[in-house]
Amino acid sequence: MTRERIAADRPRYSGQTIYRGLVPADRVPHLTADPRVRLWFGPDQHCVCYPVSSGRQISFGATVSSSHWREESWTAPGDHAELAAAYTGWHPDVTRLIAAADAVGRWALHDRDSLGRLSTGRVTVIGDAAHPMLPFQAQGANQAIEDAVVLASCLAGPGPDGLGAALRRYERIRLPRTTRIQQQSRANATTFHLADGAEQRRRDASAQATSGLDRHEWLFGYDAEQAATSSRS
Ligand SMILES: Cc1cc2nc3c(=O)[nH]c(=O)nc-3n(C[C@H](O)[C@H](O)[C@H](O)COP(=O)(O)OP(=O)(O)OC[C@H]3O[C@@H](n4cnc5c(N)ncnc54)[C@H](O)[C@@H]3O)c2cc1C
Numbered sequence: 001m002t003r004e005r006i007a008a009d010r011p012r013y014s015g016q017t018i019y020r021g022l023v024p025a026d027r028v029p030h031l032t033a034d035p036r037v038r039l040w041f042g043p044d045q046h047c048v049c050y051p052v053s054s055g056r057q058i059s060f061g062a063t064v065s066s067s068h069w070r071e072e073s074w075t076a077p078g079d080h081a082e083l084a085a086a087y088t089g090w091h092p093d094v095t096r097l098i099a100a101a102d103a104v105g106r107w108a109l110h111d112r113d114s115l116g117r118l119s120t121g122r123v124t125v126i127g128d129a130a131h132p133m134l135p136f137q138a139q140g141a142n143q144a145i146e147d148a149v150v151l152a153s154c155l156a157g158p159g160p161d162g163l164g165a166a167l168r169r170y171e172r173i174r175l176p177r178t179t180r181i182q183q184q185s186r187a188n189a190t191t192f193h194l195a196d197g198a199e200q201r202r203r204d205a206s207a208q209a210t211s212g213l214d215r216h217e218w219l220f221g222y223d224a225e226q227a228a229t230s231s232r233s
Contacts, residue, residue, distance in 0.1 A: 003129045006120050010023040011110035014134060016189060017069045019062045019083045021101035024048070025051065025064065028100050030093055038152055039192075040094050040170055045086065046093050046192040062087060063109075064191075070108045078106030083176055109134055111186060119167040126151060131178040136188035139181050139218070146224040150174055153228035173231050177222070 025032045037050040048195045082100050098212075118124050122131050127144030147154035147170075154170040194200040213220055 002123060003125055005123055006125060007115050007119065011072070011132075011218065013070055014111045014189065015065055015067070016063050016109045016134075016190045017066045018107050018135065019064065019078045019102040019104045020107070021060055021062075021098075022052070022058070023058045023097060023100045023117055025056055025058055028097055031058055031097060038093075040091055041192045041194070041200075042090060043195045044193050047087065047090070047097075049097060058097065060101075062094075062098065065193075066108075071106070072108055073103075073112060074107065076106055078104040080104050096222055114182050116177075118171045118175060122149070122167075124167050124170065128173055130174075131182050133182045134185040134189060136192065137181060137185045139185065139219070142177050143181060143182065147174055147178070149224035150228045153225065169231060173227050179220070 030054065031038065031049060032051065035051045035055055037048065040047045044065045045063045047060060047062040049058050050058070050061045062083060063115065064083070070233075080101065083104055084095070087094055087098055110132075111134055114131060115125075118126075118130050126147035128140060130147065132142055133143070150173050151170045154166040154173075191203055192193060194203060
């Protein structure tokens with residue numbers, strides 16, 4: 001409702017749905033010996049999994065293109081058999097992971113364009129209200145936390161120009177970064193889902209050449225407190 005004070009947009013269905021499930025770790029020992037985030041890419045869909053609950057469970061998200069599923073619910077059950085059918089022929093690590101789940105949920109993924117501003121008058125937005133994003137970088141919560149850190153810093157020292165100036169500074173610091181991350185999350189839907197071919201081979205070669213956190217320094221190396229402090233000077 002607060003966002004409506006700032007923008008008159010509506011969520012847009014992305015054409016993608018995501019099945020999510022939790023699997024006890026002892027059912028998938030092939031994925032637990034080396035605890036890390038794993039991604040499998042393929043035409044029109046991808047699967048990601050990672051350990052949660054101190055390694056006791058593996059959480060996974062498996063995307064599937066769909067023209068008919070528009071359910072925005074966080075609790076809608078998914079059809080396990082439909083998910084398994086969608087991943088038939090994929091790497092055995094994926095098919096065994098999906099087979100090991102007792103139940104899955106299903107979300108329709110919606111997107112919105114970036115806002116041109118985050119505030120109006122004395123009202124501002126942070127987190128998903130400001131920049132909802134597709135989950136293809138796992139950044140929604142991170143960006144909400146960064147927003148909070150920067151906003152708190154701006155409000156702690158609003159200066160002689162008052163609240164309006166503080167909110168403009170918050171927007172100036174945050175909007176370029178959250179816009180870039182929204183766009184990159186959207187672009188990942190294309191990159192992750194390439195059909196087999198030259199582009200897909202380039203993507204795979206690039207991923208192999210620079211795996212890990214090193215090529216994401218701009219994303220994971222960001223210091224929100226530092227960003228707020230340096231914008232003052
Ligand atoms: C399954 C799943 C996995 C995810 N994984 C990741 C991940 O790995 N990494 C990551 O960074 N992000 C992840 N996200 C995204 C992340 O959860 C969201 O981006 C994040 O929660 C946004 O935080 P927020 O505070 O903006 O909104 P929310 O977490 O939605 O909080 C908004 C709160 O406001 C309350 N509220 C709403 N209306 C009112 C009202 N009128 N009055 C009072 N209270 C109200 C709501 O009940 C809610 O508690 C995931 C999301 C999902 C669904």
